[in-house]
Amino acid sequence: MSKSLFRWSLTAACLAGLTAPLPAWAGEDSDEETGSEPSYQINDPFPDRQLQPTSVPAFGQPKAVFYNPYGLTDWLRRHGIGVLLDNINEYAAAVTAPTKNVGDYRQGSSNAGQYALSLNVDWERIAHIKGFATHMVVTGRYGTPANRMFGDWLNHSSEIYGGGGNVVVHLVMAYGEETLYGGKLSIAAGRMAELSDFAASPLFCTFQINAICGRPRAAADTGYASTFPAGNWGLRVRGRPLPQSYIQLGLYLTEEGMFSYGMNRSGFKFNSAYINGVRLPLELGWEPKIRSHLSGHYKIGVALTTAALSDIHEDEYGEPYVLTGVSQRQHHASLNSWVMMDQKFATYRRDRFGNDSDAGLTALWGFLYNDKHVALRNWQAYGGLISRGTFASRPEDTIAVVFSYTAISPGVQRTEELLRAQGRTLPYRATGIQRHAIVMEANYGWHAFRGVLMQPMVQAFIRPNGQGNLRDAVLLGFKTHIEFL
Incomplete structure (x- = not known):
């Protein structure tokens, strides 16, 4: 991808939270999913030279199956068009039997997938509008994740599931950006996804499990933070006061039913009928390099939501609503926050020019905290290791492991205890009291040939759905990623 849009562009949340399975942000042989672009744009320091010959950051070109057919890709990019x-x-199958006599569960497997197309246009090249570009992504999705078969709804076994409207073409984002x-x-506005820019990282989708892939699951807990494949109206401003730091803030109009098939199936529903508030995220980032070549990315952020959210335990008078029958208390201001870090600690070998290669060991870790009065997930902690080029004969392959711990809000637990005592149905599709959950994944990313990644994996669900009454589950699966253009 060299010095591409994916590295420099300080663009808005163009695409989605999917990402490339590698421990460094860049590299000519990197896998580039269409949703990776905003994460690359955020997490690389500003280059030490002026962008030429256009002030719009150059569009990247991954090592796709059809890398440059008949010179077409190069021709399009010379004329300001990147495609x-x-x-x-993603496939997953349970190798453990589900809990008996609890819910309608069964042992089985499932498959989920997505095709996506992004279009980036440099209007400085086309129409001489200095620094202006537009970005659009559309997608189609199919299938369902396997975790629902054994009762888990907290951490899906596949990041690709739902939200695509069950249509051939679903609009994810379409926006303009001025550099x-x-x-x-960079100033960007239009239909965007907040969590493609904020609380994002290109390392997350080194994994398949939805607890981490796309974005840590707690970041989107209340359903009002837009994330792939749903966008909403937004404005984002990002600046770099220093070469290796950035500050960005945004304003996103929250929409009721943003992920609902019934209310926004195609993604082309642009009216304001369901706008019910705003989200105001702020994030600070720092990207140091240890010994000049070991890259790190550190970020801290907070977001305010003004859409009305119901208290998960109390009524208008501060009493348990399940006992009084009084309407739940409404919160018109709630906060969520995050701290995220990754650091490359070692380089295994040098390239043929004597420079440090992408091969090496990277660690990532983070913590997210939500308002315990309105969120199901009170907090989430995660950590992982990614080893790229472990074997000299396989310089692009990755070995990766990750874990995630999710703590359920105390109010949810108290409410479910009261409901269970009354023999009533529990919220969040629970069949027992939700307290905490752990998920883990290990995988091997095999680059079969240019543009094709094959990734077998194993996952473990401890306390599925955060419940102690459900059996732990082990899944085996397989992910493929094919870059056509």
């Missing part, structure tokens, strides 16, 4: 087309497919001061300032 990416890829497909992701100023040689790339040090």
Whole structure:
């Protein structure tokens, strides 16, 4: 991808939270999913030279199956047009039997997938509008995850599931971006996904499990933070006061039913009928390099939501609503926050030019905290290791492990205890009291050939759905990612 849009562009949440399975942000042989772009744009320091010959950061070109057919890709990019087309497919099968006599569960397998197309246009090249570009992504999705078969709804076994409207073409994002001061300032507006820019990382989708892939699950707990494949109206401003730091803030109009098939199936529903508030995220980032070549990315952020959210335990007078029957208390201001870090600790070998290669060991870890009065997930902690090029004969392959711990809000637990005592149905599709859950994944990313990644994996669900009454589950699966253009 070299010095591409994926590295420099300080663009808005163009695509989605999917990402490339590698422990460094860049590299010519990187896998680039259409949803990876915003994460690359955020998490690389501003380049030390002016962008030429256009002030719009250059569009990247991954090592796709059809890398440059008949010179077409190069011709399009010379004329200001960048196109990416890829497909992701994720399969998972339970090797453990589900809990008996609890719910309608069964042992089985499932498959989920997505095809996506992004279109980036440099209007400085086409119409001489200095620094202006537009970005659009559409997608189609199919299938369902396997975790529902054994009763888990907290951490899906596949990141690809739902939200695509069950239509051939679903609009994810379409927005314009103006790049100023040689790339040090970016202003973007349009239909965007907040969590493609905020609380994002290109390392997350080294994994298949939805607890981490796309974005840590707690970041989107209340359903009002837009994330792939749903976008909403938004504005984002990002600047770099120093070469290896950034600050970004945004304003996103929250929409009721943003992920609902019934209310926004195609993604082309642009009216304001369901706008019910705003989200105001703020994030600070720092990208140091240890010994000049070991890259790190550190970020801290907070977001305010003004859409009305119901208290998960109390009524209008501060009493348990399940006992009084009084309407739940409404909160018109709630906060969620995050701290996320990754650091490359070692480089295994040098390339043929004597420079440090992408091969090496990277660690990632983070913590997310939500308002315990309105969120199901009170907090989430995660950590993982990614080893790229472990074997000299396989320089692009990755070995990766990750775990995630999710703590359920105390109010949810108290409410479910009261409901169970009354023999009533529990919220969140629970069949027992939800307290905490752990999920883990280990995988091997095999680059079969240019543009094709094959990734077998194993997952473990401890306390599925956060419940102690459900049996732990082990899954085996396989992910493929094919970059066509």
